[in-house]
Amino acid sequence: MELLERLFVNIAGLARTLMAGWSLPNSIIELVVLILGIIAIIGLIIVDAIILVWLERKIAGFIQERPGPNRLGPAGVFQTIADTFKLLGKEDVIPRSADRWVFRLAPPLVFVPAIMLYAVIPFGKDMVPVDLNVGLFYCFSIASLGTMSFLMAGWGSHNKYSLLGGMRTVAQMISYEIPLLLSVLGVVMIVGSLNLSDIVAAQKNVWFIIIQPVAFIIYLIAATAELNRGPFDLPEGEQELVAGVYTEFSGMRWALFFLAEYTNMVATAAIAVTLFFGGWHGPWLPSWMWFFLKVYLIIFFFMVIKWTYPRIRVDHLMHFGWKFLIPLSLANLLLTGVGIEIYRFMRG
Amino acid sequence: MSVSTIVFWIIAAVVLGSAISVVTAQNLVHAALFMVLTFFGVSGLYVLLEADFLAVVQILIYVGAIAVLIVFGVMLTQRKGMEETNVSSSHKWVTGILVTILMVGFAYAVTRTPWQVSDHAAPESTVGLIGELMLTRFVIPFEIVGILLLVAVLGAIILTKGARRLP
Numbered sequence: 442m443e444l445l446e447r448l449f450v451n452i453a454g455l456a457r458t459l460m461a462g463w464s465l466p467n468s469i470i471e472l473v474v475l476i477l478g479i480i481a482i483i484g485l486i487i488v489d490a491i492i493l494v495w496l497e498r499k500i501a502g503f504i505q506e507r508p509g510p511n512r513l514g515p516a517g518v519f520q521t522i523a524d525t526f527k528l529l530g531k532e533d534v535i536p537r538s539a540d541r542w543v544f545r546l547a548p549p550l551v552f553v554p555a556i557m558l559y560a561v562i563p564f565g566k567d568m569v570p571v572d573l574n575v576g577l578f579y580c581f582s583i584a585s586l587g588t589m590s591f592l593m594a595g596w597g598s599h600n601k602y603s604l605l606g607g608m609r610t611v612a613q614m615i616s617y618e619i620p621l622l623l624s625v626l627g628v629v630m631i632v633g634s635l636n637l638s639d640i641v642a643a644q645k646n647v648w649f650i651i652i653q654p655v656a657f658i659i660y661l662i663a664a665t666a667e668l669n670r671g672p673f674d675l676p677e678g679e680q681e682l683v684a685g686v687y688t689e690f691s692g693m694r695w696a697l698f699f700l701a702e703y704t705n706m707v708a709t710a711a712i713a714v715t716l717f718f719g720g721w722h723g724p725w726l727p728s729w730m731w732f733f734l735k736v737y738l739i740i741f742f743f744m745v746i747k748w749t750y751p752r753i754r755v756d757h758l759m760h761f762g763w764k765f766l767i768p769l770s771l772a773n774l775l776l777t778g779v780g781i782e783i784y785r786f787m788r789g
Numbered sequence: 790m791s792v793s794t795i796v797f798w799i800i801a802a803v804v805l806g807s808a809i810s811v812v813t814a815q816n817l818v819h820a821a822l823f824m825v826l827t828f829f830g831v832s833g834l835y836v837l838l839e840a841d842f843l844a845v846v847q848i849l850i851y852v853g854a855i856a857v858l859i860v861f862g863v864m865l866t867q868r869k870g871m872e873e874t875n876v877s878s879s880h881k882w883v884t885g886i887l888v889t890i891l892m893v894g895f896a897y898a899v900t901r902t903p904w905q906v907s908d909h910a911a912p913e914s915t916v917g918l919i920g921e922l923m924l925t926r927f928v929i930p931f932e933i934v935g936i937l938l939l940v941a942v943l944g945a946i947i948l949t950k951g952a953r954r955l956p
Contacts, residue, residue, distance in 0.1 A: 582846070585849055
């Protein structure tokens, strides 16, 4: 068990001693270890995406009382891999009147911020790629970059449905960013640090979901809206907008959007686990196993929500965000502040 | 030349190149997108200066909010063809004169300011220090900015929804 717990830390340590044996300078060793970390993260993202697409289709099938993918491999687990090859082989279509460079750049620019999020997440004990002291804040500022890429995708396609979809995405993402940030502030006030490792360390005895239940619910709702997932998937509402921003995209460009969505979903769930569910803390199992177990539980919850609730109407979405979630999160902040002061007063 | 110097020159080239493109791009949307790249580069410069917090704020506020708002506005007011919509690139002479005046003014200000040079090491974490200064020494400006923003928000709401006379 001890071996499993230290598995990844030891691999990094082994790489370091190996290169030190070749008498390489220290900066190059650190660079190589960083590149190894990035490769590991990209591998993790791809494996996650393959599992999650299959899981989502299975859950959708279960909820709609049909089997879901069941041809390739046991219970259809290889379906995603076959789909990936199909998408890779598709013709790359760019509309004639599209703004070519903006259109081409949009899908990778949606995906890049999604990868960058993983840089600061503590996956396990001593397993944080970059231990940034403004880690949490970094996460949200990087996540806000996605907005611009959706705008580029919507505008670059030169299609009214794409543009409308892009506008909706942006309006939704900007509105729900505010309650998202405010909900997280409560945790930051209690810990007194923006460093994600510090936040995990502070939850050694009690998880923050017990102290901050309202903040967690606000975070979950706002995060679902940020991910553009059902019931907040208006930007691609097919009854109104064909497929929204994705209308003109095909083949690998289209697939990149979905890869980005699943990457973002894992990152959002990972941040939720770090902030509210004690991060990698847990008995018996290795820390990183606990972490992924919790992450997948939250993702399962996201998926069940998506397939059980109908889409919310566009004006209701704005009302709900601005007139309910933001006041609620502000009230939660105030209450947290008062609570902290009372706690300090009682402790003397 | 050290690594950070090389990185500085690369970022500086990106910032200057994209800033020039903001002025010269013919399409207003492209100009706005180049502005995003400029903001991004500036945040890279902050990282080089070990001002992590400022770099992150730069991305969150400028790239994530202000630039999105500008691009949003430009796209919603788009005409049939977006070529030649950037005023600064279609009036070359006026732009040239304005840019020259601005550059001379900035250069004068930068060279004439007596910059405080400190040989202390950069603080490990700047977040706490900035927060403390905001709520002690600069509390009045902080509050005034808050009120200013509130007034701006109310103004925007009244402008879009229209004011109603009280009965």
